[in-house]
Amino acid sequence: MAGRLMKSIGALAVLGVAGVAAFVVITRPQPHPPTFWEGLGSPDLANGEKVFSMGGCVSCHKAPGASGEAELVLSGGLAIKSDFGTFHVPNISPDEKAGIGSWTLAEFGDALTRGVGRDGSHLYPSLPYGSYARMTAKDVADLFAYLKTLPKSDKVAPPHEIGFPFNIRLALGGWKFLFFSDQPRVTLAKADDQIKRGQYLVEGPGHCGECHTPRNSLGGFLSDQWLAGAANPDGEGKIPNITPGGTIKSWSAGDIANYLETGFTPEFDSVGGSMVEVQKNMAKLTKDDREAIAAYLKALPAR
Template identity: 55%
Template structure:
């Protein structure tokens, strides 16, 4: 009887271990959700590169200028979970993504899964990129491969326990990775607003900074307070509420468009802080994209500011 009890206990342990393994395993895209290898257009991809602000995280601050930059990894991101270092995403085949297939890239972008099956930390905003179309992902991939290669290997993340257990990120993804739109727009919403939703909720990943986090500090976005502002990810100051109930409530749609293009507010103040890099990227977009983003921000529900100072 004792031996039988031991076997039952061992069986239970095996079952629990199997369940834990399954729950923490990241989920890859279905093959039909990935564009054909080599189908991306680098010219279109440059537009997405600026919409996503890729250089802001993946290029050294001193290396950014008007010309192409080597995306060898940018400044460290210091958070309460630890310090994250953006990886090299240049075309170098060893240090960067030069040896990645489009499927590798798409799974990293939209499912947070590395080429070797490892879950990626959500400091990389794949929860937003999950809303991108396969064609846009392919275009961005094609553009990145045209940029200068760098053999610089980015430093490893510096995370404390238990956040250094990468396997746990797979469970986090099951809770927070949802490719559905955040805002339920009416079916007859103008196409300009729908385009703005795609840019803001997808490649632009605006909610990653402008939306407060939920569920006991686990790092997921509180979609019920979408774009309502909150503490800065680095823990210094607040990110403003950009819904019609926040800091830009009195701004017109044209005020927003002008701010995106020039960096000047309606009262002639100028952009500052981490928004400087964002505005520089917005200024590189076609005028119709800036119009679309502004139209969406004026169309979404007004939400009260999530914290003081927003």
Template identity: 55%
Template sequence: MRLAGKLAIAAAVLAGASALAFWWLTAPRVLPAEDVAAFPPGDAAEGERIFWAGGCASCHASPGSEGEARLSLPGGVRLATGFGTFIAPNISSHPVDGIGAWDIGDFANAMQRGVSPDGRHYYPAFPYTSYARMTPDDVANLFAFLKTLPPVAGQAEPTRLGFPFNIRRGIGLWKLVNLDPAPVVSIEGASADVLLGQYLVEGPGHCGECHTPRDVSGGLKTGEWLAGAVAAEGEGVVPNITPQGLSWSASEIAYYLESGFTPDFDTVGGAMVDVQKNMAMLPAEDRAAIAAYLKAVPGHPNGFPAR
């Protein structure tokens, strides 16, 4: 056989091996069956707390919803980014258009592995990299609460991404680098309040998803945790909320989360309006714990360009 023919065969073998490796590395990986079987039934009353901590209504209620309408979850909120436009889906209890036909395994795999019931990767605009840090109890509690909410017919428009971001399978590689259920920071001698705040901020509250800068792949730069970032939409920035960027006391932070008023009598604005509404629904001890954690994290310079 001539050299050219041998090289062609070698190239074909290499290409085939590379394709198989890519397919294996990018496969959606779900929770082990024994882990799913161990999830508790869930407490809807406790789940309501996690619903507000997780900001579910901010993305999955109809845009501009107020009051009881925030408990109707047809989706439709748009997030226009450099990767494309993500559109939040219907997560109401509707059995066809929402998640009404899901079981706890479907929900847990979506929340903690970013995998849909039909075995596809979810895009990480759905912050499962943070939800992966939630306890099984809270995942089950949230699912129990969502099942009590009204079914809403109709599906949101599909997410619109350009090539190559529309190749969902590639998200598997991204997850290998960015999906880690371990705590982000280690705080020596942390009090119970700080540990609770860490759980709420790093897990269901997913505060780092907006307040931490990202690399070119969209992964969080955890070495600059909560240092602020360029906003995903528009030309603004999300503030630095480490002690180096936020000088408020713990009580001032907690009051801001409750009332929307800053220490200098300004009011909450921008995307934080919805977040503050959610935080106001939490027990006072949760807001105090979040504030305690924000005062305990390592300080960092601003994670966005100087303005």
């Protein structure tokens, strides 16, 4: 009896070790292969500036309260409060010590699109790499080159304030296993080039789903409710449903494009709340890109 018990315990121990090993392997940080960042040609700074606006980088990475030209000093420091703790936005200025001035393109790109830190650790999805994962290598490279042209700041953002168990970065591998993907959020039949461009902008650099899609208790998107509206992270009201079954139900594609450019709805209401910053960035895009975003939103299934 004792011998059988010991064998059973031993077998369970082996299974447990194997299970832990499998978890570590499956959930390990997975950067792009180095070749992903090769052969991209000379950086296009004009495109990099456009990608910068698409991504709304300035909205989070400027110093709190900064305005005008000071907004381009990307010293970070914004505190983002969540159910999991408070995240402090980092400095992404070209400063060699406090910012990303000494980073390589691969280090920057893997952080942005794979959620892998410079030290090889998992990053928290407060950086919306779950959306940026859809960005092309060329857009990432051009953005990186543009960021290098901006003013330096030697300010270091405070560390995140994350309690147990969310401060265990190994667990983020499990979160990625469940929720991280670089595949399209929706499959649209007969999507033309304009809709495909809009899908790229909305699902990728524009990261619209980060606010407009509801989440489960682990912070993952409810995939069947893509862009169907969500709780306001600032605490009051709700982020609207922007599928054809929600706020934009009666809007034409032209109405949506005009709203992104001017900040005025068809009813002559003006943009408000956190959307003010988003609309300001959208206004800097080309007319074609704003129209592509509108076409994609109108092509979505109504929720």
